[in-house]
Amino acid sequence: MADFHNPHGHMGAGFVVRRLDTAGYGMAPQIPAAVTQNTCFLYLSGGELLADAGAEPFIVHGGELLVIPGGTEFSVKYYDGSTGYMGTFPDSFLDNMNYRVLQSRQVVQVTVPESDAGLVERLLERLLRAGEDAGSGKLAVSALGLFLELADSFMTGPAVRNVLCSRFLDMVFDRSCGIIAVSGYARRLGVTPNHLNRTVKRCTGRSAGDWVDLSRLALAKHLLRRTGMPVIDVAAAAGFDDQSYFSRFFKRHTGLTPTDFRGDV
Numbered sequence: 001m002a003d004f005h006n007p008h009g010h011m012g013a014g015f016v017v018r019r020l021d022t023a024g025y026g027m028a029p030q031i032p033a034a035v036t037q038n039t040c041f042l043y044l045s046g047g048e049l050l051a052d053a054g055a056e057p058f059i060v061h062g063g064e065l066l067v068i069p070g071g072t073e074f075s076v077k078y079y080d081g082s083t084g085y086m087g088t089f090p091d092s093f094l095d096n097m098n099y100r101v102l103q104s105r106q107v108v109q110v111t112v113p114e115s116d117a118g119l120v121e122r123l124l125e126r127l128l129r130a131g132e133d134a135g136s137g138k139l140a141v142s143a144l145g146l147f148l149e150l151a152d153s154f155m156t157g158p159a160v161r162n163v164l165c166s167r168f169l170d171m172v173f174d175r176s177c178g179i180i181a182v183s184g185y186a187r188r189l190g191v192t193p194n195h196l197n198r199t200v201k202r203c204t205g206r207s208a209g210d211w212v213d214l215s216r217l218a219l220a221k222h223l224l225r226r227t228g229m230p231v232i233d234v235a236a237a238a239g240f241d242d243q244s245y246f247s248r249f250f251k252r253h254t255g256l257t258p259t260d261f262r263g264d265v
């Protein structure tokens with residue numbers, strides 16, 4: 001089962017670091033949208049996830065770090081095989097705040113060079129252990145400072161956000177609405193399907209259709225694992241009119257039929 005702890009529940013404890021291991025699970029209902037005055041960070045050593053931070057979607061891949069300043073609404077919408085660490089700390093925990101990733105007061109996403117990934121993970125593992133030992137405060141402050149210095153060194157220019165792509169991803173993972181075809185999203189956004197596909201592909205590396213499929217698959221996995229809903233109803237909820245087509249789609253992406261997937265949990 002997924003191991004995706006909610007850091008919002010530990011804000012009073014100074015700083016908190018948790019290990020991530022989602023085991024290929026596709027949705028993140030454990031982390032609802034929340035606002036805290038603490039800085040949050042998320043580092044992936046593998047897999048990917050889609051997070052909303054300050055009303056902007058951020059796609060985080062293995063080897064990338066996301067730093068979310070205090071006062072920013074943060075939630076996780078989708079994840080797949082995500083491993084790594086996430087944590088939170090108040091400004092008062094540090095000896096100083098002279099770090100670029102903190103002074104910008106904006107969400108910062110940086111890529112960790114492969115040559116430095118081992119060092120980053122060792123520091124985060126040290127922070128994880130320090131958080132479990134009440135007597136390791138000075139060690140935690142030192143390790144966190146070094147971690148933030150490294151994050152500063154990885155920063156380049158600010159990421160360019162595309163409004164069309166952001167609005168599309170928000171729509172696709174909005175569970176209050178049904179999942180529709182790319183043409184339907186394009187119509188709602190006032191653009192052609194080709195333009196939407198090109199824009200989303202340029203910004204994310206995946207086409208709009210790929211993201212629709214990922215959203216359908218994530219919702220189907222969630223319903224199969226967490227509810228007793230009949231497969232035909234799961235198919236309909238994920239936007240499929242034909243149960244047999246849904247079963248073929250699901251098996252193509254997971255290697256299992258919906259029934260086998262539910263029984264494998």
